[in-house]
Amino acid sequence: MGTMSARVPTGLYAITDSQLTPPAALTASVEAAIRGGTVMVQYREKSAPMAERLSQARNLQSICAAAGIPLLINDDAELAKRVGAAGVHLGQTDSSAATARRRLGDGAIIGITCHADLALAKAAMEAGADYLAFGRFFTSSTKPEAPAAETDILAKAKRLNLPVTAIGGITTENGELLINAGADLLAVVGGLFGGSPEAIEQKAQTFTRLFSSYHPLFQLPQ
Numbered sequence: 001m002g003t004m005s006a007r008v009p010t011g012l013y014a015i016t017d018s019q020l021t022p023p024a025a026l027t028a029s030v031e032a033a034i035r036g037g038t039v040m041v042q043y044r045e046k047s048a049p050m051a052e053r054l055s056q057a058r059n060l061q062s063i064c065a066a067a068g069i070p071l072l073i074n075d076d077a078e079l080a081k082r083v084g085a086a087g088v089h090l091g092q093t094d095s096s097a098a099t100a101r102r103r104l105g106d107g108a109i110i111g112i113t114c115h116a117d118l119a120l121a122k123a124a125m126e127a128g129a130d131y132l133a134f135g136r137f138f139t140s141s142t143k144p145e146a147p148a149a150e151t152d153i154l155a156k157a158k159r160l161n162l163p164v165t166a167i168g169g170i171t172t173e174n175g176e177l178l179i180n181a182g183a184d185l186l187a188v189v190g191g192l193f194g195g196s197p198e199a200i201e202q203k204a205q206t207f208t209r210l211f212s213s214y215h216p217l218f219q220l221p222q
Helices: 023-035 050-067 077-083 097-104 118-126 152-160 175-181 197-214
Strands: 011-015 040-043 071-074 087-090 109-115 131-134 164-167 185-188
Touching: 011 023, 011 197, 023 040, 023 050, 023 197, 040 050, 050 071, 050 077, 071 077, 077 087, 077 097, 087 097, 097 109, 109 118, 118 131, 118 152, 131 152, 152 164, 152 175, 175 185, 175 197, 185 197
Parallel strands: 011 040, 011 185, 040 071, 071 087, 087 109, 109 131, 131 164, 164 185
Antiparallel strands: none
């Protein structure tokens, strides 16, 4: 069995997207999400030149550090190391957890995508994951090709005693269902980003209220 990681918070997990959070809007969007109660941020950008990715990641790391919340980098342990990020998120076709752990150290947060497969989740736990990510649970505009998941996978995954993340088409309207089904984190892209900073902050506040109402372990960031 795994052990619940004190490094991984409970709550809204904001994930950036090059279409919804383009360079000109990235900083303001993430700052608004944090003001609304976001507890963890993932920088996901695979197509921009390295110099641009490095600059953006450094900027986000500064913002997250000031707010006291972890920044994770999508599938790039080297970039995470260079900017001092808290860790990485890895997909099933990305680099290995062991490689990321060697590069980032024992204190890093490593999350792994498990789709809707408990066997993948058990393998991720054995590889040293700090949280397990499942989904998509609803139609997703950012990852329409992702395999569908049923909510009962969340309760089953809780038996592995690691924080459980839900992703895929999550909105303020359906988030309650996933929290009640067992999600410790809601990883949100399109359901959070894409509007004005004011709209992003308001959506983040709504997600935060859902956790406050329905998750027994949720605590507001200090």
